[in-house]
Amino acid sequence: MGLQEVVKLLAVDLDDKLIRSIRELGKKYSVKKIVLFGSRARGDNRSTSDIDLAVYTxxxxxxxxxxxxxxxxxxxxxxxxxxxxxxxxxxHLIEKIEKEGVVLYE
Structure with a gap:
């Protein structure tokens, strides 16, 4: 994970325990990558906004x-x-995810 990805990850409005749990599931199920996208990745979320995840398998x-x-x-x-x-x-959706997304697991 590069510096830019780390900076993006630090700005994400998600609990560290939740991020760790998502990473553990990525490892357990041998997925290629899990990317947070949508309002939480962009930083324009509300406290009740959902969590949008793209799972690359x-x-x-x-x-x-x-x-x-x-x-x-x-x-x-x-x-x-x-x-x-x-x-x-x-x-188009994949490009959007890659552009705005925050990698949680790779």
Missing amino acids: LPNFTSEGTLLSKLDDLNTLLKIDVIFIAPDNDH
């Missing part, structure tokens, strides 16, 4: 349901919205 990833369930079980009252990124996803 390896080919033949089969644990979507389990990972979604584990993310749902995290200790937060905030809604967590997850999209799984695959090569056939909307390229």
Whole structure:
């Protein structure tokens, strides 16, 4: 993780324990990358804003349901919205995530 990514991560309005839990799930389920995007990544969120996560997976990833369930079980009252990124996803959306997103796990 480079300096720019660290600076972005420090500005994110999320509890450190929650970020650590998301990272642990990324490692446990062998995903390529988890990126926070949307209002929390841009810094224009409200205290009740949801958490938008883009999960980049390896080919033949089969644990979507389990990972979604584990993310749902995290200790937060905030809604967590997850999209799984695959090569056939909307390229405009991927570009937006890459531009504004904050890498939580890689």
